[in-house]
Amino acid sequence: MQYTTNSEKETKKLAEKIAQWIRQAHYINVVALTGELGAGKTTFVQGFAKGLGIKDKIISPTFVLIRQHLIPKTKKILPAGRQVLFHVDLYRINSFQELGLKEILKNPDNVVLIEWAEKLNYLSPKNSKKIIIEKLEGDKRIITID
Numbered sequence: 001m002q003y004t005t006n007s008e009k010e011t012k013k014l015a016e017k018i019a020q021w022i023r024q025a026h027y028i029n030v031v032a033l034t035g036e037l038g039a040g041k042t043t044f045v046q047g048f049a050k051g052l053g054i055k056d057k058i059i060s061p062t063f064v065l066i067r068q069h070l071i072p073k074t075k076k077i078l079p080a081g082r083q084v085l086f087h088v089d090l091y092r093i094n095s096f097q098e099l100g101l102k103e104i105l106k107n108p109d110n111v112v113l114i115e116w117a118e119k120l121n122y123l124s125p126k127n128s129k130k131i132i133i134e135k136l137e138g139d140k141r142i143i144t145i146d
């Protein structure tokens with residue numbers, strides 16, 4: 001599926017909808033985000049988090065690599081256990097071992113959004129969705145759900 005957005009706000013709205021859709025898709029708990037710097041990956045996570053009722057300010061984990069946000073009770077992703085959103089940014093990292101990412105991904109109770117996910121080669125299409133954001137002229141973006 002492919003969408004065009006023309007502003008940051010539209011991308012957030014779309015991400016919010018996708019979050020609501022993923023809430024119903026029991027088998028998906030990982031969202032792999034791909035797109036150049038400034039494409040809108042962090043913006044997407046902000047909209048997605050809003051769709052899960054998260055009120056925290058979502059800022060880029062470029063330096064801390066991983067941030068965690070609690071999903072409020074009423075917006076928990078099914079199955080009912082999924083209560084934490086992990087926001088991961090792999091831009092600056094070349095060795096994933098210390099990150100503990102495999103452990104985080106292995107736990108089906110976690111919802112994991114990963115920026116620069118193309119750096120990982122072990123994501124399974126069984127439980128992950130790929131989102132590709134292409135930056136066009138101005139504020140236009142093409143967002144593909146693979």
Ligand code: ADP
Pocket residue numbers: 005006007008009010011035036037038039040041042043044060115138139140141
């Ligand atoms: P990334 O995480 O991919 O590096 P960010 O989400 O941090 O990108 O930044 C995207 C930038 O592009 C923001 O400054 C945002 O306001 C701007 N922007 C302009 N148009 C759009 C759009 N259609 N979708 C998302 N972001 C947009």
Ligand code: MG
Pocket residue numbers: 041042043060089115
């Ligand atoms: Mg980012």
